[in-house]
Amino acid sequence: MSYDLNFYKKTTDSISKSDIEGYLNRLPNVINESGTQWFYQNKETGAYCTFEYYELDEEDEDVEEEHFNGFEDTKFAFNINFIRPQFFGKECFPLVDNLVKELNLYILNPQGDAEPKKYEKGMLEKEWGESNLKFAKSNFEEWGLSYLELNKSNYSWEFSKNRNSLQNSLGDSYFVPGIYYVKKKDSNIVNTLAVWPEHIPYTLPKVDYILVQKKIKKLFRTKKEDGLIKYSELVSKLGQFFVDEKDYKVIHPENANKISKLFNELPLIGSFENFGEGIAVDKFVNINDK
Structure with a gap:
């Protein structure tokens, strides 16, 4: 159960794959062993999330690539799990906000909006946080969760x-x-x-x-x-x-x-x-x- 975001750029912008890779490689607490997945984990706090570069397999007929007028899919995505302490969002979403700001990217949010757009700082964290609490409450007993104020x-x-x-x-x-x-x-x-x-x-x-x-x-x-x-x-x-x-x-x-x-x-x-x-x-x- 996770929250996913996809990053798009304007077709008129010259942002490259290496520009995004450069930002991700400069992040602290990141491991990139595969070359296509950047796993962020802060050993001091325990918070973690993932950035990933994906390429659609031409033989995969079940996956349909989305096209938006004036936008190009960077094929980079962000993932953070639900049913976590709220501080996961406090630590991870600023990484997204800074990436978007630094490289002038747009976000396609599969949880809500139908097209790439800009989000105000903190809005995605707020959306994830509200859903995170809802899922945690509804799965608390079934998942054998524990509670910290x-x-x-x-x-x-x-x-x-x-x-x-x-x-x-x-x-x-x-x-x-x-x-x-x-x-x-x-x-x-x-x-x-x-x-x-x-x-x-x-x-x-x-x-x-x-x-x-x-x-x-x-x-x-x-x-x-x-x-x-x-x-x-x-x-x-x-x-x-x-x-x-x-x-x-x-x-x-x-x-x-x-x-x-x-x-x-x-x-x-x-x-x-x-x-x-x-x-x-x-x-x-x-x-x-x-």
Whole structure:
């Protein structure tokens, strides 16, 4: 179940196949192994989509090429699946908007319009998003989907998208965690989770749980212990040592050195294994069947 777009150009424009290939090859996070398919996947956020160049087989009598006066089919297409978190659209449709703007292309939208046209920025994302929620809701139970509240989902995507740049700006002495998605046992509710190893300088995103990894030094050995703690509980215990930024908290080296004892005394509610299991980003949606 997917949403597809085809790209057209004016017959008077000199845009070539190599021009479009050049744009796609310059995109970050793109793999092009076949020469005709550009698979975009951001490993930080998990969002993905596909651009493809297709040529109709002369022997394929079932496929009828569409012709529009004044337009020429570039034979490039875009594809994004339905039944995904809404942030798939937030990340992928700007790639389409920029391609169309940069090369003056037109879009044939098989989901609606009967001819190639220009779309206002954000319109295709909006159309996909509305259909995505509708399909997710109607297939929620049948597909065994899980649910993550929209604001949490979009926040996690935004933080994950910017994680590397934040890590680079803070430097190697800090740990900027990725955000993971966890489904509780016997539940279809998804929670967000970050890992904090030891009491090192740390960036704390707004997540539901933190997996704390302790190293407690004993007389002749070091005891390792890990477990979950709620975000609210962690902040109540250690919040005074963090500096508030716009969308996250940071504990700087001078304070990280002060909290060794408090960190190792944090009350943990149990292990990750007993709590639930990790879930991939294409297995949850931002609407349920209620």
